[in-house]
Structures are given as C-alpha cells and as structure tokens.
Amino acid sequence: xxxxxxxxxxxxxxxxxxxxxxxxxxxxxxxxxxxxxxxxxxxxxxxxxxxxxxxxxxxxxxxxxxxxxxxxxxxxxxxxxxxxxxxxxxxxxxxxxxxxxxxxxxxxxxxxxxxxxxxxxxxxxxxxxxxxxxxxx
Amino acid sequence: xxxxxxxxxxxxxxxxxxxxxxxxxxxxxxxxxxxxxxxxxxxxxxxxxxxxxxxxxxxxxxxxxxxxxxxxxxxxxxxxxxxxxxxxxxxxxxxxxxxxxxxxxxxxxxxxxxxxxxxxxxxxxxxxxxxxxxxxxxxxxxxxxxxxxxxxxxxxxxxxxxxxxxxxxxxxxxxxxxxxxxxxxxxxxxxxxxxxxxxxxxxxxxxxxxxxxxxxxxxxxxxxxxxxxxxxxxxxxxxxxxxxxxxxxxxxxxxxxxxxxxxxxxxxxxxxx
Amino acid sequence: xxxxxxxxxxxxxxxxxxxxxxxxxxxxxxxxxxxxxxxxxxxxxxxxxxxxxxxxxxxxxxxxxxxxxxxxxxxxxxxxxxxxxxxxxxxxxxxxxxxxxxxxxxxxxxxxxxxxxxxxxxxxxxxxxxxxxxxxxxxxxxxxxxxxxxxxxxxxxxxxxxxxxxxxxxxxxxxxxxxxxxxxxxxxxxxxxxxxxxxxxxxxxxxxxxxxxxxxxxxxxxxxxxxxxxxxxxxxxxxxxxxxxxxxxxxxxxxxxxxxxxxxxxxxxxxxxxxxxxxxxxxxxxxxxxxxxxxxxxxxxxxxxxxxxxxxxxxxxxxxxxxxxxxxxxxxxxxxxxxxxxxxxxxx
Numbered sequence: 001x002x003x004x005x006x007x008x009x010x011x012x013x014x015x016x017x018x019x020x021x022x023x024x025x026x027x028x029x030x031x032x033x034x035x036x037x038x039x040x041x042x043x044x045x046x047x048x049x050x051x052x053x054x055x056x057x058x059x060x061x062x063x064x065x066x067x068x069x070x071x072x073x074x075x076x077x078x079x080x081x082x083x084x085x086x087x088x089x090x091x092x093x094x095x096x097x098x099x100x101x102x103x104x105x106x107x108x109x110x111x112x113x114x115x116x117x118x119x120x121x122x123x124x125x126x127x128x129x130x131x132x133x134x135x136x137x
Numbered sequence: 138x139x140x141x142x143x144x145x146x147x148x149x150x151x152x153x154x155x156x157x158x159x160x161x162x163x164x165x166x167x168x169x170x171x172x173x174x175x176x177x178x179x180x181x182x183x184x185x186x187x188x189x190x191x192x193x194x195x196x197x198x199x200x201x202x203x204x205x206x207x208x209x210x211x212x213x214x215x216x217x218x219x220x221x222x223x224x225x226x227x228x229x230x231x232x233x234x235x236x237x238x239x240x241x242x243x244x245x246x247x248x249x250x251x252x253x254x255x256x257x258x259x260x261x262x263x264x265x266x267x268x269x270x271x272x273x274x275x276x277x278x279x280x281x282x283x284x285x286x287x288x289x290x291x292x293x294x295x296x297x298x299x300x301x302x303x304x305x306x307x308x309x310x311x312x313x314x315x316x317x318x319x320x321x322x323x324x325x326x327x328x329x330x331x332x333x334x335x336x337x338x339x340x341x342x343x344x345x346x347x348x349x350x351x352x353x354x355x356x357x358x359x360x361x362x363x364x365x366x367x368x369x370x371x372x373x374x375x376x377x378x379x380x381x382x383x384x385x386x387x388x389x390x391x392x393x394x395x396x397x398x399x400x401x402x403x404x405x406x407x408x409x410x
Numbered sequence: 411x412x413x414x415x416x417x418x419x420x421x422x423x424x425x426x427x428x429x430x431x432x433x434x435x436x437x438x439x440x441x442x443x444x445x446x447x448x449x450x451x452x453x454x455x456x457x458x459x460x461x462x463x464x465x466x467x468x469x470x471x472x473x474x475x476x477x478x479x480x481x482x483x484x485x486x487x488x489x490x491x492x493x494x495x496x497x498x499x500x501x502x503x504x505x506x507x508x509x510x511x512x513x514x515x516x517x518x519x520x521x522x523x524x525x526x527x528x529x530x531x532x533x534x535x536x537x538x539x540x541x542x543x544x545x546x547x548x549x550x551x552x553x554x555x556x557x558x559x560x561x562x563x564x565x566x567x568x569x570x571x572x573x574x575x576x577x578x579x580x581x582x583x584x585x586x587x588x589x590x591x592x593x594x595x596x597x598x599x600x601x602x603x604x605x606x607x608x609x610x611x612x613x614x615x616x617x618x619x620x621x622x623x624x625x626x627x628x629x630x631x632x633x634x635x636x637x638x639x640x641x642x643x644x645x646x647x648x649x650x651x652x653x654x655x656x657x658x659x660x661x662x663x664x665x666x667x668x669x670x671x672x673x674x675x676x677x678x679x680x681x682x683x684x685x686x687x688x689x690x691x692x693x694x695x696x697x698x699x700x701x702x703x704x705x706x707x708x709x710x711x712x713x714x715x716x717x718x719x720x721x722x723x724x725x726x727x728x729x730x731x732x733x734x735x736x737x738x739x740x741x742x743x744x745x746x747x748x749x750x751x752x753x754x755x756x757x758x
Binding site: 028029030031032035046048049050051052053069071072073074075076077078079080081098099101102103104105107109110111112113120121122123124 | 530532536740741
C-alpha cells in the first residue's frame with residue numbers, strides 16, 4: 001500500500017514539476033544553433049539583477065582582444081553564501097561554454113563557467129558535493 | 138523684617154521662574170518613546186524643498202519641455218548644502234559640468250532608477266518609517282525604494298547597491314545611520330551632482346517637535362571631494378487622516394524611452410494599460 | 411549536499427487562537443460557500459493562546475526574514491484526486507523527489523540555453539524550503555484553483571489571442587516581471603523561481619512585508635481605517651490588517667487588473683491570516699475571491715520558513731540588459747525572416 005502511495009507521489013512530481021524560468025526566455029536572446037566556447041580574462045563582474053554579467057577579454061585567432069559580456073544568474077543566493085564582489089577579481093582566467101547572442105553582438109549566455117583548471121566558478125552542481133561550494137549562511 | 142523676607146522670597150520665585158523659562162527654551166525637544174523606550178520615529182514623512190532639482194541655491198528657470206511651459210518649469214530653492222559649496226576635487230569639476238549639460242538625458246531619475254542615499258530622502262514623494270527593534274524599515278513611495286536599517290553590529294557591504302548597506306544606532310534622541318556599499322550610479326539631484334563608489338553617508342534623524350524631524354547627512358567621498366560636506370533640512374510629518382503611501386511605479390513610464398528604439402516598426406507603447 | 415528542509419510536523423498542526431472575532435473576519439460570501447474552511451478556522455481558534463513572542467507594544471512578533479519556497483505544490487497533482495494529506499513518510503518521499511526533479515536538457519535545446527542555476531545557488535534544493543504533509547497549497551477536496559467563469563475565460567482567451575504573434579513587438583508584450591514592473595510582491599504570497607524571500611517588519615500600528623524580488627513593500631495599517639478610494643488601483647492591492655488574538659488578518663482590495671493572480675481581475679479580494687506557531691515558522695492561510703472570475707472563493711494554506719537575513723537588493727530595471735537583448739534578438743530573427751521564438755511566450 002505504502003509502495004503504491006509513494007509511486008503515485010513520484011508520478012505526481014513529474015506532472016507537477018515545471019521549469020520556473022517563466023520570467024525570461026533566453027532562447028529569444030541567444031541562439032540555440034550558435035554554441036560558443038570562450039576563454040578569457042575577467043575585466044569586470046557586475047553583481048546585479050535580474051542577471052549578473054561577467055565581462056571578459058578574449059583573444060581572437062587574429063590576436064585581437066575583444067571584450068565579451070556573459071550572462072549569469074541573480075547573484076543574491078551567492079551573496080547569502082558569503083560570496084562578495086571580490087570573489088571574482090579582474091584578471092581571473094575563465095572558460096565559458098554557452099550560446100551566442102542572436103543579434104550578433106559579443107554577448108553570450110554562460111551555461112557553464114569554469115576556471116582555466118576546470119574548477120567551477122562558484123558552486124558545484126547540486127549533489128556533487130563540490131569542494132568549492134561554500135555553506136549557505 | 139517679614140516684609141523684606143517676603144520680598145526676597147518673591148524675588149527668589151521670580152528668579153527661579155526666569156531660570157526655568159531659559160532652561161526650557163534651551164532644552165532640546167524630547168520625543169515620545171516607543172514601547173521599548175526608543176524615540177518614536179514611526180510615521181509618514183516628506184521633505185518640503187526643491188533639493189531634488191538642485192541641492193545648491195538656485196533661481197527659477199525654464200523647464201526642459203517647451204510645450205509644458207510653466208507646468209514644468211524649475212522652481213527656485215535656497216539649497217540644502219551647508220555653506221552652499223560642494224567641494225569637488227579639481228579633476229571632478231568637469232564631470233559635474235558635463236552632467237549638468239546632459240542632465241535631462243543622463244540623470245538616473247529620468248529612467249526611474251533607484252535614487253540612492255541621501256537623494257531618496259528629499260525626492261518629492263513621501264516615505265514611511267516603520268520602527269522595529271532589530272530593524273527600522275524606510276519605505277519610499279518613489280519607485281518602491283526601500284532600505285532596511287539594521288540596528289545591530291555593522292558588517293561590511295558584500296556588494297555595492299543602489300540603496301546602500303545601512304546600520305543604525307541611537308545617540309540621545311537622534312537616529313544615526315551609517316551607509317556604505319553605495320554604487321557610483323546615482324546622482325545627488327537633477328543638476329548633475331554626483332559621487333563615486335567610495336561614498337560614505339552618515340545620516341541623523343532628530344525629532345524637533347511632534348511633527349518635524351531634522352535631517353542631516355554628512356557626505357564623505359575622497360575620490361570625488363576634497364573634504365566632507367553636509368546637507369540638512371526638516372522632514373515634515375503627514376498629519377492628514379489616514380495618510381498612506383501609494384504606488385509610484387515609474388518603471389513603465391520610462392519604458393518607451395529605454396526600449397522604444399528596439400520595438401517592432403509600426404507598433405506603439407502601451408503605458409499603463 | 412544536504413537538502414535543507416524545514417520538515418515540521420507543526421506545518422499541519424493548527425495554531426490555536428482565541429475564538430472571539432474569527433467568524434466575523436471570514437468574508438460573508440465564504441461563510442455560505444466555504445463552510446468547511448470556516449469550521450477549520452473555528453476549530454483552530456478554540457483553545458488557549460499560543461506562546462508566540464511579543465513585540466514591546468504587546469503584539470505577536472511576526473518580524474524577521476522568511477522564505478515562501480516550499481515543496482508543497484500550489485495545486486494538487488491530478489492523479490492524487492481528493493487526497494488532501496500525505497502521511498509523513500509519503501510527504502518526505504514526495505518532497506525529496508520534488509526537489510530532485512530538474513527539467514531535462516541537452517545540447518542545442520531551448521532548455522540548454524540557460525545559465526546553470528545550480529552554479530549560482532538558485533536551485534530550489536540549494537536553499538531553505540518549508541515542507542508539509544498537504545498535497546497542495548490550495549486546500550479542500552479538489553486542491554486546485556476552481557474553473558474560471560465562462561465570461562472571464564472568454565476575456566482571457568481573447569487577451570492571449572491578441573498577444574499571439576506579438577510576444578516580442580515591444581516591452582509591453584513581455585509580462586510585468588520581465589518588464590521589471592512587479593514580480594511576486596502582491597498577495598497572496600507564493601514563491602517565485604528563486605529568491606523567494608520576504609522580510610516582515612513591525613512598528614507601532616503597522617506591519618510591513620517586503621519581498622526581495624524588485625524590493626516591493628506592502629505596508630499594512632492595523633488601526634481599522636477604511637481602504638483607499640476605489641478609483642485607486644494598485645499592483646500590490648491595498649491592505650488593511652487587524653489582530654485576532656495572535657493572528658494577523660489582512661484584507662486586500664483595490665487590485666489592478668494588470669497584476670492578475672491565476673486569472674483574477676480587478677475585483678480580486680484576498681484575505682490572509684498570519685500566525686507564528688514557532689520561532690522558525692509562520693503559518694500562512696489565504697482566501698481568494700473574485701466574483702467576476704470564480705463562482706466561489708478558494709483557499710490556501712502553507713508554512714513559511716525562517717531564514718537568516720538580510721534580503722539582498724534586487725534592483726531590476728537598473729540592470730535589465732535582457733529586455734533590450736530580447737527585443738534586438740527578435741529584430742534579428744525578423745530580419746532573417748524567422749518568427750521570433752514563440753515558445754518564449756509560454757514561459758520556457
């Protein structure tokens with residue numbers, strides 16, 4: 001009886017769980033057909049809402065340095081965990097995998113952001129117990 | 138003998154009365170207390186000046202919109218800056234001139250951006266103080282700006298914000314608020330007076346009478362000014378029955394200005410609908 | 411990483427408040443239509459007063475920081491039928507699965523074009539949540555928002571039809587949250603996708619509730635004054651509170667039709683009840699009615715969990731690069747003869 005009840009509960013979750021990003025569709029801003037990988041140096045991180053933005057200098061194949069703007073999440077949950085505006089200093093080397101802006105400008109959606117050594121920028125994915133995850137305050 | 142004593146007593150009484158009068162004339166107003174013994178600043182307050190136009194002394198002038206003529210001309214004001222001088226560093230004077238020349242485009246208030254501190258205090262809209270024990274909330278009608286004044290031990294601001302990071306304590310009957318963590322994106326007024334992210338504001342709210350607070354703010358910003366300077370003004374209580382803040386949610390009033398250039402051709406704005 | 415539950419059995423134990431005045435507070439409409447809910451309030455009211463902490467002026471202390479994030483879904487999953495309560499074991503299992511559920515994604519899909527929520531600590535299971543043994547926040551045998559009246563449904567359909575194909579024409583087509591006008595500050599309180607945090611402040615004669623998202627504050631006087639003039643419509647509505655024993659009852663009217671809640675119109679009327687069964691929890695109940703939209707009022711109940719403060723500033727329009735980028739992206743699509751991503755309008 002209990003097993004059936006729990007199985008029912010499991011079904012209910014799949015029906016009930018829905019993406020909660022209803023406020024903003026990134027597929028309108030960024031192109032799913034234009035994945036991009038950027039390696040560069042942080043010039044500034046804007047710890048702002050509704051989304052944070054990381055500005056990085058990227059050296060192109062022609063040797064020219066171009067400044068890109070990469071969209072991240074609201075920083076408020078990071079601030080609650082003790083991160084500060086000093087947590088991503090200018091000069092940090094980071095790697096970004098994401099999608100490029102539809103309008104062709106130097107903007108990208110930062111789906112995965114890591115340091116040059118592969119370590120995740122802020123928090124690990126849920127459940128991985130990533131070593132760079134700080135405790136929530 | 139008795140007459141002389143009587144007259145001496147009368148003189149003494151008169152003298153004591155005179156001393157008492159002088160003392161009460163000089164004694165500062167003591168505000169009623171909240172249940173936890175603190176000066177009661179609860180209420181809806183508003184500045185009654187034209188500091189938002191220009192915190193320095195200024196004469197009346199024509200406004201920016203020709204067709205609005207006298208409706209939207211610039212009112213005069215004696216200023217709220219003590220000594221009327223804003224001590225910009227020599228390198229910063231040009232930036233002020235540039236701001237002033239472009240103010241009806243570059244003033245963040247035009248875009249309904251949050252006003253920062255101390256400008257929020259003298260915006261021409263009421264604000265409300267809700268005085269708890271561990272926190273005092275200041276809620277501003279303008280753009281739903283809000284500040285939480287933490288009455289505990291100060292900590293450093295983790296990031297910069299528009300409305301700052303505030304800690305309060307009492308000095309006698311004055312609420313003293315220490316504000317750090319202000320970003321560099323707000324202006325002090327519509328006349329282009331500005332600051333850097335090194336801005337540090339110390340506010341004092343002192344009850345002057347039952348319905349008047351005296352507000353002072355000391356401005357320190359070594360990246361912009363050669364010394365600290367101070368503004369001061371009265372804040373008046375809204376005493377009308379059932380006074381309350383309403384909504385001045387101006388974001389949508391600025392929407393066409395911010396995004397009109399990117400809309401689909403042939404479509405039009407839909408403000409307030 | 412450990413999930414942060416507030417797994418309180420007290421989420422379903424009722425705060426007992428003095429009986430006096432409880433029935434009077436329930437809207438007259440609800441007294442005839444919501445007999446079961448009224449009986450519930452009365453049952454709660456019988457008994458001794460709670461040991462809630464007090465403010466210096468003797469009122470129950472509801473102040474502090476809280477999250478409205480909960481593992482209890484707003485509406486009851488259809489397959490649960492009339493089941494209003496889980497057993498504690500079922501509730502724990504449901505909560506665990508609900509927190510673990512993530513939208514499927516893969517390279518090149520729409521869902522993949524998104525920053526990693528977990529990296530920014532924005533996933534539900536990375537933050538404090540309240541739990542409960544209810545199968546839905548909406549109470550009653552259905553546990554779902556009642557069907558909308560035919561005339562109201564027609565209005566909604568017409569509105570949706572008018573926007574179809576125009577989702578990216580201008581900022582006004584994007585919805586109030588994306589425009590940075592208002593998020594979830596209006597009553598009744600429900601969690602958003604993240605940062606579902608509130609601060610309750612109390613001063614003499616007032617209770618204020620500040621929502622983190624776009625820093626909205628509801629200021630609720632408790633002095634018995636009337637609502638503002640009906641000509642004034644407010645995105646957060648106009649709230650009036652009074653105390654019934656240890657419960658704060660807030661009556662909100664004067665809503666703007668633009669900030670629709672689950673289909674509500676301008677005649678929305680919300681009554682909320684706040685109490686504090688423990689230092690770590692607020693108990694939150696609400697009644698929703700709008701006679702031009704639903705034929706009867708409906709009710710909700712949930713626990714709200716205490717969090718460490720403070721709220722962090724969520725200034726929205728000041729940093730809303732996304733609005734501009736959405737519109738320029740749509741213009742770029744149109745220039746290529748591609749229809750701007752219609753899926754976005756459904757809230758992807």
